[in-house]
Amino acid sequence: MSANIASTGTPGVRRVPYAAIGNGFALLGLLALAIAFVPLHDDAWWPASPQRMRWIWAAVAMTLYAAISGRLLWRSRSRPRRARDAATSGDQVLVAWASQTGFAQQLAERTAATLADAGMDVQLRALAQVDAATLATASRALFVASTTGEGDPPDPALAFVRDVLAAPATLPSLQFAVLALGDREYEHFCGFGHRLDQWLRKAGATPLFDLVEVDNGDAGALRHWQHHLGLLAQQPELSDWSPVTYEPWRLRERVELNPGSVGGPVFRLALSPPAGMQPTWQAGDIAEIGPRNAADAVESLLAALQLPAAAQVRFGDRQLALGDALSRAHLPESAAVAGLEAQALADTLKPLPHREYSIASQPSEGNLQLLVRHMRRPDGRSGLGSGWLCEYAQPGATIDLRIRGNPNFHPPAPQRPMILIGNGTGIAGLRAHLAARAEAGARRNWLLFGERNRGHDFLCHDDIERWQADGLVERVDLAFSRDDAQRRYVQHVLRDAADTLRTWVDDVAAIYVCGSLQGMAPGVDAVLREVLGDALVEQLLRDGRYRRDVY
Numbered sequence: 060m061s062a063n064i065a066s067t068g069t070p071g072v073r074r075v076p077y078a079a080i081g082n083g084f085a086l087l088g089l090l091a092l093a094i095a096f097v098p099l100h101d102d103a104w105w106p107a108s109p110q111r112m113r114w115i116w117a118a119v120a121m122t123l124y125a126a127i128s129g130r131l132l133w134r135s136r137s138r139p140r141r142a143r144d145a146a147t148s149g150d151q152v153l154v155a156w157a158s159q160t161g162f163a164q165q166l167a168e169r170t171a172a173t174l175a176d177a178g179m180d181v182q183l184r185a186l187a188q189v190d191a192a193t194l195a196t197a198s199r200a201l202f203v204a205s206t207t208g209e210g211d212p213p214d215p216a217l218a219f220v221r222d223v224l225a226a227p228a229t230l231p232s233l234q235f236a237v238l239a240l241g242d243r244e245y246e247h248f249c250g251f252g253h254r255l256d257q258w259l260r261k262a263g264a265t266p267l268f269d270l271v272e273v274d275n276g277d278a279g280a281l282r283h284w285q286h287h288l289g290l291l292a293q294q295p296e297l298s299d300w301s302p303v304t305y306e307p308w309r310l311r312e313r314v315e316l317n318p319g320s321v322g323g324p325v326f327r328l329a330l331s332p333p334a335g336m337q338p339t340w341q342a343g344d345i346a347e348i349g350p351r352n353a354a355d356a357v358e359s360l361l362a363a364l365q366l367p368a369a370a371q372v373r374f375g376d377r378q379l380a381l382g383d384a385l386s387r388a389h390l391p392e393s394a395a396v397a398g399l400e401a402q403a404l405a406d407t408l409k410p411l412p413h414r415e416y417s418i419a420s421q422p423s424e425g426n427l428q429l430l431v432r433h434m435r436r437p438d439g440r441s442g443l444g445s446g447w448l449c450e451y452a453q454p455g456a457t458i459d460l461r462i463r464g465n466p467n468f469h470p471p472a473p474q475r476p477m478i479l480i481g482n483g484t485g486i487a488g489l490r491a492h493l494a495a496r497a498e499a500g501a502r503r504n505w506l507l508f509g510e511r512n513r514g515h516d517f518l519c520h521d522d523i524e525r526w527q528a529d530g531l532v533e534r535v536d537l538a539f540s541r542d543d544a545q546r547r548y549v550q551h552v553l554r555d556a557a558d559t560l561r562t563w564v565d566d567v568a569a570i571y572v573c574g575s576l577q578g579m580a581p582g583v584d585a586v587l588r589e590v591l592g593d594a595l596v597e598q599l600l601r602d603g604r605y606r607r608d609v610y
Contacts, residue, residue, distance in 0.1 A: 187219055369382070417484075482574040
């Protein structure tokens with residue numbers, strides 16, 4: 060594990076230096092062998108004195124050996140100090156785990172290692188070693204919590220539940236996130252993770268992102284957690300923990316929805332599945348995309364290395380042409396891999412991480428639709444996923460795609476009123492829900508949507524206006540922040556409709572929020588709590604009537 064991970068042992072238990080004891084016995088054994096061999100040397104050990112150059116080279120070798128040994132000893136002694144320094148860092152991330160079988164601990168260790176490799180200071184602890192004082196002084200904490208039985212905490216976490224979770228707390232300075240492990244066959248799925256999440260929210264802690272549920276180790280959900288870790292570490296191109304098995308979809312169409320916008324261009328993409336495949340999904344589900352590099356970047360690297368694109372190599376568990384493998388991997392600097400043969404080069408490659416997008420359509424519409432904003436890095440280069448989808452891939456191109464179920468954002472019952480709130484490309488997830496509600500004949504739908512300018516950024520306006528004219532959307536409230544002197548966002552529109560909000564909630568409406576985690580989502584949450592009160596909002600969360608898909 061990286062040196063900047065401070066791992067705390069069990070309080071009050073002295074760690075036995077097994078490594079030092081083992082090394083001591085090994086040295087004693089070598090000394091005993093040396094003494095045993097002494098009687099075999101009854102003559103002179105060396106017939107003549109070594110030449111002068113041999114003495115010099117022996118001295119040089121001994122000096123180098125001493126220097127290297129001293130360096131290794133200094134590093135081993137300094138490592139605990141660096142861990143202690145990390146433990147006192149104000150910008151440190153606490154990673155705490157509660158595990159029954161060891162799986163949560165493994166995920167916590169992998170989480171800590173991912174953040175540490177990204178240069179962050181991390182402290183790794185069992186939840187039993189976390190007390191109220193630790194949480195009160197922490198600035199950021201990630202919890203990996205498994206659930207046993209019908210919503211119970213793991214046995215090792217019982218002390219934390221008794222001493223910490225049972226007492227009220229005030230944690231206004233803490234930012235947190237929870238990875239909840241469970242089995243969906245149980246009624247209280249991920250019950251302990253949800254209980255921990257709710258306790259932290261009630262204590263005033265701020266979620267870094269919404270709770271991530273993992274059903275029986277689902278790899279897709281774990282990739283979603285890792286996606287958030289990359290954003291937290293400001294390194295969104297970290298490789299996935301586990302490879303993704305994609306299907307080869309086809310890009311049928313790409314249309315820019317907001318030409319002339321002061322924001323980045325947004326494209327609607329229509330994709331068709333492989334021949335013979337009949338995919339199904341629900342509103343709220345996610346498309347995982349395997350991005351690729353620009354073709355000219357791959358060609359330039361191959362030309363610099365003087366390697367053929369068609370050379371067959373093993374890349375992960377697949378046999379691919381070298382050019383194809385490079386298109387799916389982080390491209391190395393040519394100087395770093397110069398002189399390598401094709402397979403040796405392939406062995407150094409790290410796959411590009413997946414990208415996630417809300418599905419904007421229903422299967423009955425005949426294609427899978429995405430709304431993607433073309434993002435630019437600070438140096439002007441295209442973003443990894445949006446560059447591939449919005450710039451490099453051309454209509455007809457193969458798109459690696461996998462549909463991931465997202466049960467936490469699946470639709471409510473058709474008879475339940477629905478309030479849909481979002482901004483920007485968050486309209487994608489909301490559009491899928493409105494399309495599903497239209498198919499089901501559910502008419503009590505209230506949409507609140509915000510963007511920059513009405514003239515350019517009223518995304519999906521044709522669908523929304525058609526559904527409203529057909530009586531399938533009862534109410535639409537819009538906020539275009541750049542159209543007025545005083546900027547108004549979707550949360551301001553929601554506050555202005557406070558009386559209507561209370562009425563819909565009294566009618567047992569479900570509230571679904573999709574869009575930006577920064578600004579919009581916390582702003583909407585604050586208005587909900589202001590209008591409805593914290594107790595009711597917490598009850599809506601527990602009942603599944605307040606759900607979010609924010610990023």
